[in-house]
Amino acid sequence: MPNAVCRALLFDLDGVLVDSTECVTRTWRRWAQAHDLNPEKILLVAHGRRTIDTVRLVAPHLAAEAEVATLAHSEAHETAGIYEVPGARALLQALPRTAWAVITAGIRPVARLRLRHTGLPEPSVLITADDLHHGKPDPEGYLAAAVRLDVLPADCVVVEDAPAGLDAAQAAGMRSIALTTTHTAEQLSAATWGLRSLSQLRAIAIGTELRLEFQDPLWHSDDVAA
Numbered sequence: 001m002p003n004a005v006c007r008a009l010l011f012d013l014d015g016v017l018v019d020s021t022e023c024v025t026r027t028w029r030r031w032a033q034a035h036d037l038n039p040e041k042i043l044l045v046a047h048g049r050r051t052i053d054t055v056r057l058v059a060p061h062l063a064a065e066a067e068v069a070t071l072a073h074s075e076a077h078e079t080a081g082i083y084e085v086p087g088a089r090a091l092l093q094a095l096p097r098t099a100w101a102v103i104t105a106g107i108r109p110v111a112r113l114r115l116r117h118t119g120l121p122e123p124s125v126l127i128t129a130d131d132l133h134h135g136k137p138d139p140e141g142y143l144a145a146a147v148r149l150d151v152l153p154a155d156c157v158v159v160e161d162a163p164a165g166l167d168a169a170q171a172a173g174m175r176s177i178a179l180t181t182t183h184t185a186e187q188l189s190a191a192t193w194g195l196r197s198l199s200q201l202r203a204i205a206i207g208t209e210l211r212l213e214f215q216d217p218l219w220h221s222d223d224v225a226a
Contacts, residue, residue, distance in 0.1 A: 004193075004212045007155040009095065009203065010145050010174070013104035015047065015161035015182040016198070017088045018114045022081025027074055031067070035059060047182055048162025050105045050135035076109040084118040085181070087199030092121050094203050099210055101125035101145040105135050105164075125149055137167035142174060157212065159198075166190045177201065185218055194218035 014020045028046055032039035037059060046054045051071050055064045092100065101123050104111050108128040115122050125148045127141045134140045146153050158169035158176040162183060169176040170190060178191030185194055195201060195217055202213040214220065 003214065004157070004175070006157040006175070006210050006212060007099065007208060008146070008149050008151045008157070009100045009210065009212075010142055010156050010158045010169075011100065011102050012048070012158075012160045012162070012165050013102050013106065013111055013114065015085075016159050016179055017085055017092070017102070017120060018118055019083040019085050019181070020081065020114060021182065023075070023078055026081065027071060027078070030074075031071060035062065048105055048136055048160070048164040050129040050132070051107075052129070053105075053135050072107050072110065075106070076113060079113065079117045082114050082117050084120060085198055087197060087201070088118075088120060091198060091201060091203060094205070095210070096205050097124045098149065099205065101127065101149055103127040103141040103145050105129055136162075136164040137171065139168045139172035142168055142172040146172070146174075157192075159201075160191070161188075163187055163190070180218065189219075193220045 011017055014024065025043060028042050029039040032042050042058050045057055052064050052068045055062060055067045106129060108130050111126060111128050112122065125145055127145050129135060132140050142158060143153060146156050153173040156174045158174050160166050160169060160176055161179045161181045166176050166178060166188060175192040177193045177195060178188035179195055179198060180188060188194060193214055200215045200217065204211040
């Protein structure tokens with residue numbers, strides 16, 4: 001069984017700990033229809049990005065801040081189609097609070113609502129779009145989480161489901177685990193390890209370190225497996 005050692009796990013939220021695909025898809029489709037935009041093109045680029053970055057990318061002619069406020073209000077009150085990802089609860093409960101963080105492209109009210117709705121623990125370090133000047137694929141969020149956990153970037157492992165998040169992890173100098181929950185393995189091949197489900201990952205705290213065990217990974221880099 002391939003395994004590795006790190007000091008902190010840095011989790012994306014949507015698609016990693018929480019399955020919000022139904023809710024997110026419904027929100028973007030409704031918004032696209034209101035502005036006569038192609039929802040399929042929006043959904044191709046929206047996952048893993050801050051809402052404001054997506055709006056600027058797909059509709060540069062609109063007032064981004066106003067559109068984001070409308071979208072945020074909708075998502076901050078919507079729990080239909082929000083589910084806990086299998087394996088998330090067991091994994092988080094096995095981690096010391098000083099050894100994990102959540103970094104999401106969503107705003108804080110939405111992130112906290114989804115964590116509360118699923119009953120997952122809220123991390124001591126939660127980095128949201130509200131805290132950042134630059135969203136993924138910029139590494140700012142992951143680097144900020146490492147600082148707040150007092151861990152070197154090289155000692156962090158990022159858990160992601162989107163190419164933009166994996167690009168951010170790589171730019172931060174961190175190893176990464178890709179979950180093929182929202183994208184194909186080919187799209188996520190930049191990750192150090194690939195898993196079909198979070199249930200395939202086990203973390204064991206040993207002193208200040210975490211021993212990561214992978215059950216039947218889709219891929220792993222031999223140069224970092226130990």
